[in-house]
Amino acid sequence: MSVLERIQAEVEGHPIVLFMKGTPQFPMCGFSSRAIQALTEAGATQLHTVNVLEDPEVRANLPRFSNWPTFPQLFIHGELIGGCDITVELFESGELARMISETQAS
Numbered sequence: 001m002s003v004l005e006r007i008q009a010e011v012e013g014h015p016i017v018l019f020m021k022g023t024p025q026f027p028m029c030g031f032s033s034r035a036i037q038a039l040t041e042a043g044a045t046q047l048h049t050v051n052v053l054e055d056p057e058v059r060a061n062l063p064r065f066s067n068w069p070t071f072p073q074l075f076i077h078g079e080l081i082g083g084c085d086i087t088v089e090l091f092e093s094g095e096l097a098r099m100i101s102e103t104q105a106s
């Protein structure tokens with residue numbers, strides 16, 4: 001499986017996926033930490049995460065796949081939502097909680 005196929009399988013295999021630096025328990029960067037915090041506070045319980053620090057191939061190729069240059073990257077239902085700033089903005093407006101409750105209910 002090529003790395004792009006692996007990325008595709010990750011985002012199609014789980015409704016909510018965060019590509020991040022570190023893990024939810026031990027985020028290795030403030031941007032990833034803030035994204036996890038927003039997702040958790042918005043009620044995400046079925047969150048699948050990929051630690052790009054442990055997968056250099058994904059780190060190098062995800063920006064090409066998603067057309068988004070940095071980490072973290074949030075995908076819902078296989079679609080890129082954005083990085084830390086967008087995730088936090090969606091949380092603050094209440095939109096993230098709505099998207100997550102719809103996703104987890106379906």
Ligand SMILES: N[C@@H](CCC(=O)N[C@@H](CS)C(=O)NCC(=O)O)C(=O)O
Nearest residue numbers: 029031069070071072083084085086
């Ligand atoms: N404004 C960005 C901040 C994220 C960011 O700047 N990430 C950098 C530093 S962690 C990054 O991923 N750089 C590329 C890399 O480390 O591969 C967001 O909203 O997500």
Ligand code: FES
Nearest residue numbers: 021028029030031
């Ligand atoms: S790892 Fe340095 S800013 Fe994210």
